[in-house]
Amino acid sequence: MKTATFAGGCFWCIESAYHRLAGVHSAVSGYTGGPGANPSYKEVCAGRSGHVEAVQIRYDPTKIDYDTLLRAFFALHDPTTLNRQGNDVGPQYASVLFYHDEEQRQAAERMLAELAGDYPAPIVTRLEAAVTFYPAEDYHQQYFEQHGHEPYCQMVVAPKLAKFQQYFSEYLKK
Numbered sequence: 326m327k328t329a330t331f332a333g334g335c336f337w338c339i340e341s342a343y344h345r346l347a348g349v350h351s352a353v354s355g356y357t358g359g360p361g362a363n364p365s366y367k368e369v370c371a372g373r374s375g376h377v378e379a380v381q382i383r384y385d386p387t388k389i390d391y392d393t394l395l396r397a398f399f400a401l402h403d404p405t406t407l408n409r410q411g412n413d414v415g416p417q418y419a420s421v422l423f424y425h426d427e428e429q430r431q432a433a434e435r436m437l438a439e440l441a442g443d444y445p446a447p448i449v450t451r452l453e454a455a456v457t458f459y460p461a462e463d464y465h466q467q468y469f470e471q472h473g474h475e476p477y478c479q480m481v482v483a484p485k486l487a488k489f490q491q492y493f494s495e496y497l498k499k
Contacts, residue, residue: 326350327386329394330357330423330455332379333402334410338482339380341469342401342489347498348388353381354468355460358421363459372415379423381458391429393496395436398422400492401485405446411481420450430454 333339336354343352356364359375368374382394402410404420422437424430433452441448460466469482490497 326383327391328425328455329382329384329391329429330379330425330458331382331394331398332358332377332419332421332423333398333404334378334418334420335413335481336378336380336461336465337468337478338485339398339401340467341482342397342486342493343380343382343394344467344470345486345490345498346384346389346394346397346493346496348385348496350383350385353458353460354465355379355381355458357381357423357456357458358453362457366462366465369417370415372417374417376459377417377419377421378461379421379458381460389496391432392436395422395433397489397493397496399436399440400489404440404448404450405444407449420448422450422452423455424452425455 340352340354343349356369356376357379358377361374364374364376369376408416408419410418422433424433469478472478
């Protein structure tokens with residue numbers, strides 16, 4: 326198993342999508358990138374902790390490769406908006422690729438360069454070495470699966486998942 330960590334706005338959307346991919350063993354919502362230990366949702370949402378909302382993925386590289394996980398990441402959010410995804414605004418919603426080894430760093434650099442011309446604005450996704458990841462509170466885990474009926478999930482998460490499932494249908498769990 327290998328680990329990948331991505332931050333691309335609200336972790337509910339990203340976590341739910343990655344759970345659907347064959348080869349992904351787990352996708353955990355959490356916080357990373359800030360200086361303090363064990364931040365809470367309230368601290369992160371205030372935008373003062375230095376952490377971003379992120380998802381840490383454990384995957385089997387014999388079933389899904391890192392490049393596919395990267396393509397999914399870019400399909401799930403807008404990498405051209407600084408500290409914002411839709412109505413979610415603040416430094417905790419930054420777009421960040423956290424690499425766990427040199428191979429991931431190089432793959433992320435290649436992907437960023439490859440996609441640079443595909444967007445109407447410059448990509449602002451940061452590339453950073455992975456640091457300590459803190460799982461979010463239990464009620465954030467598999468949030469969409471438990472709260473899919475709520476307005477935010479219906480208006481924001483569900484449409485992203487529908488689009489994701491359409492474009493990544495060949496990679497979905499059967």
